[in-house]
Amino acid sequence: xxxxxxxxxxxxxxxxxxxxxxxxxxxxxxxxxxxxxxxxxxxxxxxxxxxxxxxxxxxxxxxxxxxxxxxxxxxxxxxxxxxxxxxxxxxxxxxxxxxxxxxxxxxxxxxxxxxxxxxxxxxxxxxxxxxxxxxxxxxxxxxxxxxxxxxxxxxxxxxxxxxxxxxxxxxxxxxxxxxxxxxxxxxxxxxxxxxxxxxxxxxxxxxxxxxxxxxxxxxxxxxxxxxxxxxxxxxxxxxxxxxxxxxxxxxxxxxxxxxxxxxxxxxxxxxxxxxxxxxxxxxxxxxxxxxxxxxxxxxxxxxxxxxxxxxxxxxxxxxxxxxxxxxxxxxxxxxxxxxxxxxxxxxxxxxxxxxxxxxxxxxxxxxxxxxxxxxxxxxxxxxxxxxxxxxxxxxxxxxxxxxxxxxxxxxxxxxxxxxxxxxxxxxxxxxxxxxxxxxxxxxxxxxxxxxxxxxxxxxxxxxxxxxxxxxxxxxxxxxxxxxxxxxxxxxxxxxxxxxxxxxxxxxxxxxxxxxxxxxxxxxxxxxxxxxxxxxxxxxxxxxxxxxxxxxxxxxxxxxxxxxxxxxxxxxxxxxxxxxxxxxxxxxxxxxxxxxxxxxxxxxxxxxx
Amino acid sequence: xxxxxxxxxxxxxxxxxxxxxxxxxxxxxxxxxxxxxxxxxxxxxxxxxxxxxxxxxxxxxxxxxxxxxxxxxxxxxxxxxxxxxxxxxxxxxxxxxxxxxxxxxxxxxxxxxxxxxxxxxxxxxxxxxxxxxxxxxxxxxxxxxxxxxxxxxxxxxxxxxxxxxxxxxxxxxxxxxxxxxxxxxxxxxxxxxxxxxxxxxxxxxxxxxxxxxxxxxxxxxxxxxxxxxxxxxxxxxxxxxxxxxxxxxxxxx
Numbered sequence: 094x095x096x097x098x099x100x101x102x103x104x105x106x107x108x109x110x111x112x113x114x115x116x117x118x119x120x121x122x123x124x125x126x127x128x129x130x131x132x133x134x135x136x137x138x139x140x141x142x143x144x145x146x147x148x149x150x151x152x153x154x155x156x157x158x159x160x161x162x163x164x165x166x167x168x169x170x171x172x173x174x175x176x177x178x179x180x181x182x183x184x185x186x187x188x189x190x191x192x193x194x195x196x197x198x199x200x201x202x203x204x205x206x207x208x209x210x211x212x213x214x215x216x217x218x219x220x221x222x223x224x225x226x227x228x229x230x231x232x233x234x235x236x237x238x239x240x241x242x243x244x245x246x247x248x249x250x251x252x253x254x255x256x257x258x259x260x261x262x263x264x265x266x267x268x269x270x271x272x273x274x275x276x277x278x279x280x281x282x283x284x285x286x287x288x289x290x291x292x293x294x295x296x297x298x299x300x301x302x303x304x305x306x307x308x309x310x311x312x313x314x315x316x317x318x319x320x321x322x323x324x325x326x327x328x329x330x331x332x333x334x335x336x337x338x339x340x341x342x343x344x345x346x347x348x349x350x351x352x353x354x355x356x357x358x359x360x361x362x363x364x365x366x367x368x369x370x371x372x373x374x375x376x377x378x379x380x381x382x383x384x385x386x387x388x389x390x391x392x393x394x395x396x397x398x399x400x401x402x403x404x405x406x407x408x409x410x411x412x413x414x415x416x417x418x419x420x421x422x423x424x425x426x427x428x429x430x431x432x433x434x435x436x437x438x439x440x441x442x443x444x445x446x447x448x449x450x451x452x453x454x455x456x457x458x459x460x461x462x463x464x465x466x467x468x469x470x471x472x473x474x475x476x477x478x479x480x481x482x483x484x485x486x487x488x489x490x491x492x493x494x495x496x497x498x499x500x501x502x503x504x505x506x507x508x509x510x511x512x513x514x515x516x517x518x519x520x521x522x523x524x525x526x527x528x529x530x531x532x533x534x535x536x537x538x539x540x541x542x543x544x545x546x547x548x549x550x551x552x553x554x555x556x557x558x559x560x561x562x563x564x565x566x567x568x569x570x571x572x573x574x575x576x577x578x579x580x581x582x583x584x585x586x587x588x589x590x591x592x593x594x595x596x597x598x599x600x601x602x603x604x605x606x607x608x609x610x611x612x613x614x615x616x617x618x619x620x621x622x623x624x625x626x627x628x629x630x631x632x633x634x635x636x637x638x639x640x641x642x643x644x645x646x647x648x649x650x651x652x653x654x655x656x657x658x659x660x661x662x663x664x665x666x667x668x669x670x671x672x673x674x675x676x677x678x679x680x681x682x683x684x685x686x687x688x689x690x691x692x693x694x695x696x697x698x699x700x701x
Numbered sequence: 702x703x704x705x706x707x708x709x710x711x712x713x714x715x716x717x718x719x720x721x722x723x724x725x726x727x728x729x730x731x732x733x734x735x736x737x738x739x740x741x742x743x744x745x746x747x748x749x750x751x752x753x754x755x756x757x758x759x760x761x762x763x764x765x766x767x768x769x770x771x772x773x774x775x776x777x778x779x780x781x782x783x784x785x786x787x788x789x790x791x792x793x794x795x796x797x798x799x800x801x802x803x804x805x806x807x808x809x810x811x812x813x814x815x816x817x818x819x820x821x822x823x824x825x826x827x828x829x830x831x832x833x834x835x836x837x838x839x840x841x842x843x844x845x846x847x848x849x850x851x852x853x854x855x856x857x858x859x860x861x862x863x864x865x866x867x868x869x870x871x872x873x874x875x876x877x878x879x880x881x882x883x884x885x886x887x888x889x890x891x892x893x894x895x896x897x898x899x900x901x902x903x904x905x906x907x908x909x910x911x912x913x914x915x916x917x918x919x920x921x922x923x924x925x926x927x928x929x930x931x932x933x934x935x936x937x938x939x940x941x942x943x944x945x946x947x948x949x950x951x952x953x954x
Contacts, residue, residue: 258791259798263841266786283841318841397744405753416761429755429763441835444828447761490744682741692750697741 127154130177138306142267143168145274145309146234146296147176153281153312155205157181157196157565159189161216163209164249165236168301170207178205181565181595183558184587186213190220191555191585192562194229195522195545199566201354203230203284203292210236211249214295215256219552221291222260226549227375228352230289232281233257239299240268253295262290267300274309282314288439289352320438324455324463332410332434332451333467339408339432341479342368345391348375348548349413349437351541355457356380359412362461366468367476369483371399373414374533375548381539388483389492392420393685394530397490397694400685402483403428404692408474412436413457416446417549418688426690436460490683490696492534498652501676504528504604507649508535510659511574511602519572520545520563524556524581527610528603530681532576554584557601561588564597572663573598579605579632586638592668593643600662601670603635606677614680618701639670649673760828775804776830777822777849777923781932783842784810784817791840792819801825801833805857805920813936816844820922845932847925855923859901862891863911871911878904889914897921 122130134151146169150158157179162170173180183189186208193204208217214235224231238247254266265280267273273296280292336342344363350356356379363370363386370380371391380387391399403409409431414420421427424447435442435449436457443452453460494505508531521536522545523529529546538544545563547555560575567573582603592599612627636646645665647658649672662669683694686701695701756764758771782788789808796803804822811818823833830848838846849855863871865888875882875892878900884891894904898921905916925931 254787255790258787259794315841317844397742401750405751421761424761425757425759427757427761429757430753432763439839441832441839443835444761445832448757448763448828450763490742493742678740680740692752693747695741695747696744700741700747 134309135311136308138308139274140304140306141168141172141301142270142273142296142303142305143172143301145270145305145307146277146294146301147172147178149274149277149281149309149312150178150205151176152278152309154202155281158205158207159183159192159196159562160207160234161186161189161209161213163213163236165210165238165298166207166213166234166296166301167209167236168298169234169236169296172301180207181561181591183561184590185585186216187219187554188558188561188585188588188591190217190231190233191223191547191552191558192565192588193231193233194220194224194227195559195562196566197224197230197562198545199520199542199563201542203232203281203289204562204566205232205234205281207234208236209249210238210253211251213249214251214253218256218260219550221257221293223547223550223552223555224291225260225262227348227547228289229291230284230352231291232277232284233261233291233293234277235293235295236301237266237295237297240297241299243297253293257293260291261293262288264293264295266295267297270300270303270305271307273300274305274307278309278312279314282312283318286314286318287320288349288437288442320454320456322438322456322459324436324453324460326463328451328453329460329463329467332436332453333464335408335432335434335451336366336368336410336464337468337472337474339474341406341482342366342408342410342474342476343402343406343431344368344370344380345373345403345409345411345414346370346376346379347373347412347414350376350379350457351413353413353438353457354541355412355461356541358458358461358465362465365465366473367480368410368474369402369476369480371395371402373417373420373548374546376414377533377544378538378541382537383539385484386480388487390533391691392417393422393687394534394681394683395420395685395694396487396492396534397683397696398483398486400683400691400694401486401490404690405482406431408432408434410434410436411449412461413438415442418446421447422685422691422693423688426692428691436464494679496652502649502652502655502673504531504606504673504675504679505535506652507602507604507655507673507675508532508576510655511600511663512536514659514663515572515574518543519574520560520567522546522556522559522563522573522575524577524584525551525553526578526581527606527614527679527681528576528578528581529556530611531604534681553578553581556581557585557592557599558588560599560601561591561595561597564592564599565595569598572600575599575601577601577603578610579603579607579635580609580629582635583632589639589642589644589668589670596667598666599668600665601639601668602662603670603672604675605632605635605672606675606679607632608677611681617680618686618698635670635672639668639672642668645669647671760826762828771826773802773824773826774830775822775824776833777820777853777855777921778830778834778837778846779849779923779931780819780821780837780846781811781844781935782817782819782840783844784815785842788817788840788842789819791842792821792837795836795840796821796823796833799832799836801829805918807920807922809922818922818931820920822921845934847930847932847935849923849925849931850929853923853925853931855897855921856895857898857901857921858893858895858919859905860891860893860915860917861905861908861913862889862915863908863913864888865890867911871908874904874907877907880904 139145189206193206197204388399432450434451609627639646880894
């Protein structure tokens with residue numbers, strides 16, 4: 094390991110305790126001052142469409158936006174220079190959209206990203222689709238060629254509204270400078286209303302340049318889009334009776350529990366009635382994984398005990414999940430004996446993939462309170478034998494790995510070492526692949542919003558830009574650890590330049606096996622070991638590359654390196670990259686094969 | 702799994718024989734007592750686990766013993782929408798993306814300024830129809846979605862161009878179907894027929910004898926009978942010429 098010269102960007106003049114330079118420049122606002130600033134933005138005459146766009150962001154309380162400059166979005170950037178909204182220039186639009194996504198996940202408010210027309214907008218597409226699949230609130234603003242050139246295949250023109258229609262909650266083509274501010278406000282509010290999701294406003298250059306003195310007003314979602322939070326009383330009663338009579342009830346908490354800020358309610362509910370809990374992968378953190386009731390997460394690479402519980406429950410209380418195929422395996426074999434109680438704010442999720450015997454449409458927190466009140470204390474199910482059964486499964490199928498000090502380091506060991514060295518409130522972001530599964534399996538999550546990952550879309554390269562967004566959103570005293578694979582990291586590695594420029598205290602841990610490991614694992618299992626295009630023995634030295642970016646580089650080659658590197662990397666105030674050379678043959682287990690039954694999880698390749 | 706590797710600590714020498722030569726599988730120490738496979742995790746194998754007997758169908762519905770299966774039916778769905786650019790594309794795109802089997806789609810303005818009505822005929826399973834309606838209702842410009850009852854008023858318009866050799870016969874059949882001749886020449890006759898789908902199908906069969914050259918069908922559009930609103934909660938608009946409020950007094954709520 095070389096000792097790098099400390100780059101200038103990594104040593105802010107204010108001193109180490111000041112943290113990141115961007116924060117140091119911005120004086121803290123009191124709540125009253127912030128409210129007054131929002132009020133001012135909502136009521137002042139903006140002057141131009143671009144100013145109205147920015148005023149709408151300010152009126153919505155947006156503090157940070159992520160983006161990349163370009164021709165058609167230039168008027169908005171020009172207006173942004175006078176704004177209280179802090180803009181973070183990313184290396185690539187995909188970085189901007191993932192950073193905004195993660196920022197929104199951590200903050201619980203929509204993240205904002207910006208790009209120009211054409212390639213700028215299309216570079217956002219992956220991240221918008223990602224946010225859409227995971228129901229993440231986000232606002233994307235894209236520049237567009239002037240209105241009179243729309244449709245002419247002008248330079249850097251793309252039908253952004255058309256391209257993003259299927260992957261946004263709703264999108265808008267701004268056609269009027271007087272309306273554009275209100276439209277941006279509506280898009281922001283809509284993103285965060287009911288079931289969250291990404292929204293987009295396409296901004297033609299002439300609309301941004303156009304004059305307007307119409308105040309933008311408060312950001313308001315269309316009335317129709319605001320769902321009832323409270324569930325129908327008859328639905329709640331029916332679900333309550335089903336839960337009371339269950340012998341093997343099981344809670345399944347999805348990402349909607351976290352989006353709906355319902356963790357307090359779901360925890361109280363499960364504990365009050367002694368109902369074991371499994372989560373989905375997006376639901377990680379909704380229930381503390383070290384709680385006796387918690388069986389961790391179910392699905393393709395979930396724990397054996399979670400999948401056994403799902404397979405044998407007679408009453409599945411599913412909250413805020415869309416029953417993704419990575420959770421259910423084949424729906425024909427999913428929870429085959431269970432009556433399903435499905436709580437969701439989005440009625441279209443009810444019986445979409447798995448039939449709900451007891452649909453309960455409403456806000457997760459509100460509905461759980463309603464359910465709690467509807468279940469008579471004397472009528473609560475007796476779950477003792479069932480809990481014992483779940484505990485037995487936990488004993489039978491331990492999450493474990495074997496260590497040989499002379500062999501390459503196991504990735505699980507690296508994950509556990511970082512978990513042990515950080516607080517419960519540390520944020521973990523990941524790319525997509527084997528490393529993501531190990532980071533989900535071997536890190537013990539206890540708090541919501543601490544696991545930031547690409548679930549539904551499975552976007553490789555998500556981890557680093559997400560870490561940038563999470564770092565900017567998070568309080569300074571909380572750690573941000575990014576687990577990446579070698580292949581995944583290389584897809585968005587350019588965002589390291591942003592982390593260095595902003596001096597963001599992020600620890601990137603590359604679980605480097607010189608493979609697209611998950612593909613390699615499947616090739617071994619299903620393609621007779623033909624490693625077509627999955628061998629990445631051409632990877633750069635990530636620790637050295639980190640130094641070239643101006644970050645700090647570390648390397649792990651053997652078990653003896655781990656403790657010191659973990660300590661030094663976490664202590665370093667700025668971006669660091671740990672190139673952890675792990676056992677290249679290690680695979681992710683348990684594994685439910687695509688479309689198979691959850692209870693048929695394989696513990697090793699020969700069981701697939 | 703094999704039973705030979707119970708003590709896997711020193712099994713490296715004979716391990717890995719099941720794997721390709723270029724993919725050596727290393728053996729790793731595992732705490733004693735585990736029934737450990739060569740790699741991966743310990744625990745009872747799939748065959749050793751208890752299996753529940755229940756089952757679901759492909760829609761995730763738990764199957765009853767006498768479950769009839771996967772019957773499809775045709776449904777006419779009416780959506781009241783904000784009349785804004787792209788709304789039809791959003792609806793059509795939604796149906797394509799989610800693979801709903803769409804038979805026809807019509808759209809046109811209503812009596813309320815700024816509102817349009819999309820009428821869709823879909824052929825789907827019960828679960829598919831339910832899902833199609835809910836997904837449509839989720840679109841932001843969609844105000845309300847209703848499924849029409851079987852006795853709803855439904856109509857379609859077809860333009861038929863046939864050979865003009867036998868104008869009298871063509872005219873006779875056009876009259877039989879209460880149609881209208883729009884264009885008649887020595888070589889072709891074009892007629893318009895309006896009616897429900899069965900009538901249109903019958904008419905096309907009847908005209909077939911002349912040799913149909915071209916057909917343009919609009920697809921079905923439909924309204925509920927009487928005072929029942931076509932989409933839930935639909936407020937009737939009053940077209941400029943209509944002042945007869947009494948006709949709509951039952952629309953409250």
